[in-house]
Amino acid sequence: MIARFGHVLLIVALLAATGAHWTVLQSVAWTTMLADNLRTASFTQALQRTFDGRHPCSLCKQITAGKKSEKKAEFPLQFKKLEFIHAGTCFTFAAPSHFWLAGAAIDSLASLIHSPPVPPPRPLLG
Numbered sequence: 001m002i003a004r005f006g007h008v009l010l011i012v013a014l015l016a017a018t019g020a021h022w023t024v025l026q027s028v029a030w031t032t033m034l035a036d037n038l039r040t041a042s043f044t045q046a047l048q049r050t051f052d053g054r055h056p057c058s059l060c061k062q063i064t065a066g067k068k069s070e071k072k073a074e075f076p077l078q079f080k081k082l083e084f085i086h087a088g089t090c091f092t093f094a095a096p097s098h099f100w101l102a103g104a105a106i107d108s109l110a111s112l113i114h115s116p117p118v119p120p121p122r123p124l125l126g
């Protein structure tokens with residue numbers, strides 16, 4: 001239940017961030033207007049009255065006012081040309097501070113190879 005609530009909250013946040021909430025609200029307004037117009041007129045007439053733009057409902061008026069009053073970005077996006085400066089490349093070779101001989105590592109690995117004890121050890125809490 002909590003995960004489902006989180007998903008719904010994420011969807012609402014994405015809709016609000018992208019400005020799609022106006023589209024959702026407008027869809028609700030048109031659906032309500034169409035249902036109201038179907039009570040008094042035929043389907044064709046109700047469809048025309050809903051989408052002609054001359055008969056907005058109160059929700060449509062509020063959506064239009066909200067879109068107009070919505071604050072635009074304070075800092076408009078400005079695309080600038082990237083300028084790269086050629087920097088000379090200087091290679092420096094230095095000896096490593098720590099090193100070891102490969103043969104020494106192989107000798108130490110040989111001491112780790114042994115067979116397990118026979119018979120196997122008994123458990124302490126047996």
